[in-house]
Amino acid sequence: DKCRPNKCNFECGLICPVNRQKKECVRIIDIEDTTVKKKIASIVEDACIGCGLCAKPVGGCPFGAVSIVNVPTELSNDIINRYGRNGFRLYRMPVLKQGKVLGFIGQNGIGKTTIVQILTGKIKPNFEDFDNTYSTDSIINKFKGSEMHKYMTKLYNNELKISVKPQHVESLISFVKSKGFDYTVKEYLNLRSLNKSRLDKIIEDLELSSILESKIIFLSGGELQRLLCAITLASDADVYIFDEPTNYLDVRQRLNIAKLIRELIDNDKYIAVIEHDLSILDFISDYICILYGVPGAYGIVSHPLSTSNGINIYFDGYIPGENMRFRQSEYSITLNTSENTDIVYDTSKIQYNGGKIVYPNYELHIESGNIPREGSINIIMG
Template identity: 35%
Template structure:
């Protein structure tokens, strides 16, 4: 039997500004059934058991605030948690494993953080009874006969010591006015804080206050605070954000060390490379963002990520995407190699007090994506600003015969208007016509945000809007600084496809700085590799073929990748494994032929 979920977005709903079309045009309502009723707060509620799923209210709502989902595939059991009437609900929970890192993979808004909040004891599951929440004994009865029952019993009784690294790390800035080392010491009841600070590269940052730290430093401080507590279970919600590849690997090693000590560790992360390096098992969370989420059965890491990319979960017999995602193993096309440059530059030097950047000569060709990789504080953003004309080099020249559109690393929320108004202000009416609508606006999901105020967008929504505004400007070169920040894995892969289309189909030149190796691998044709000493000196290579560039970059990291035989995606070899040792011996850190599943596991 088909079930229905009706969700009303109260941020978009404006009952005082409409004619209550959701109620006036509802067919069962017109025959006397109370399907849509307005409460004392003025907002409507929809009775899901009486709703016939006609979607007339969805089409008639002038603010696009209503979503009706007909779910033949909805689980037969009650939701684990529902936030209220006509609101998000989550089905099932991940299963923690002692001594293992369990990853949670899925889109933003499908319940990953909700699942962590329940398993960490921060949120008591209501089993869908939001108006009359059940007692813990009823919740435990609901999970009777499952592996989760014993774990949740310890959570309910308070017998499980729990440490959480939250997703919203900005709260760390306001929670302490003293030095970061003093704050870290307050959380350290295990005596590990000094070793953790060293492992996470924080030794030079701890004398400063939390509000003086960069985003990456603050993220690693939050990781150190959580890891320094003596606990039985550790929860890390997007610990890789704001960090470069070097720092992400350091965070991943800290997380793996906690699991090796016999602890429960759960990890939410959108960077597939990070997840590959840190996790042992994975749950895929699927559903409709903001509407519902379903936790899949637990899978081995390789099987789970491949199933996610394939878009089909065999154990759940569920298709979560119409088409599979396959990584492109080809190098630079002959057409791109023969294309004239749209940007060329001589050797460039740019200095600031205490820092010097040197860039080897190079160019950007029509129809290519030029990826830029390297650690933080080596001058990547400075290089992009010089190319975009926002900064002038001290020596050297940039030759450009094209207009450039630049998306900065940090995005302002000061715009006072709706998303639709922002799009119109940048692209006029063209954003709502082809090809902009099908090639940018819809793939980025910006069409679902049109009535939202820009100042109230989440980090991921604001990033998607900023990318769309950059790509919708009339330009020949598009420069994007860390576009994957705050995006979930689906959105990152969609972005990679968009960049490929813009470059190859439309003949545009694109430059991308990012720390997500999977995104760079998927989208780029050539690479510029930054090396040096962070904060003091940076050296940028000339553009290289992707194979040579990735080998040079990963040699600096001391990490090897192999190709997955199913999807072609890059996967991190376990340190010290047979493949890791072999690839280092032959100098192939990145482009060894696809390996059979499991070859890398033997240490």
């Protein structure tokens, strides 16, 4: 989207050492973009030497559209999906096991959403083969001999009912507004095909009773999170996928969500959780897969690891079993044990008035007070 050949001087091609040797590495090609044709720079990867000159802000692409990344060559046979030529690559798929909870750990932008879309059938993997459209049978055969063969067979034979808790909770408000609906939480829950006996317990455990009469469009982030988790938990499904289920929640609520997810475990159920809170991930997961790579460029899924070992490996930045270092240095927490403290002076300068904010079924009362303008960290607790 950033590449604009009509607004530049083809800097990426002019600075390329391979192009300057009269060979073709960076070229301008025509692509179809929805209903119109446009031109875009394309890199011939077999010819690229990885110098990175075209990606530099000075002398290279003026729009920052180029990212040169050296992907480990030993993974060349493990590519699952690629978003167009020179687009994001996903290597390997996680292994889902019935009766176990799989945890994902990794930074944003390296393929977690793509994995969810493949696991739910919203995206059919192309295996970086843009010239062929794979049939469902061909996709299943690609996984033959792997632990995911059974899952993919069931998926493409429509034998799996899948329930997903989406990552972005505000999407529910956008959906309700786009349809012109004005549902309360109770009305929306009644419209969904949910296990009513299980739902009553979930409503109690997630403390949703107090907001049942509230309009969905007025819910906070934490309330939306608990509502969407409740819908997923109360669904009768074969596969449960929770994408960041504890965002916006306090510690107690996070533990409640984690316990309810563990209660879903059944010999016939597949459960996967994407979570950034490592303590919650440690509590929920039976095993984990680490996702690493370069955001926006490529993502690699590690082989399954035990939960405790996998979290330690993630901190270390090195996977011994694969001889793969995915981070230059380990994460470490250095405690400052110095007893020397500076005198804190009262520098209160910002005054604010009290007041009241009213929503349907909710009121926020604010007392007047002040906030130090300089040298302070202010924490909102509740």
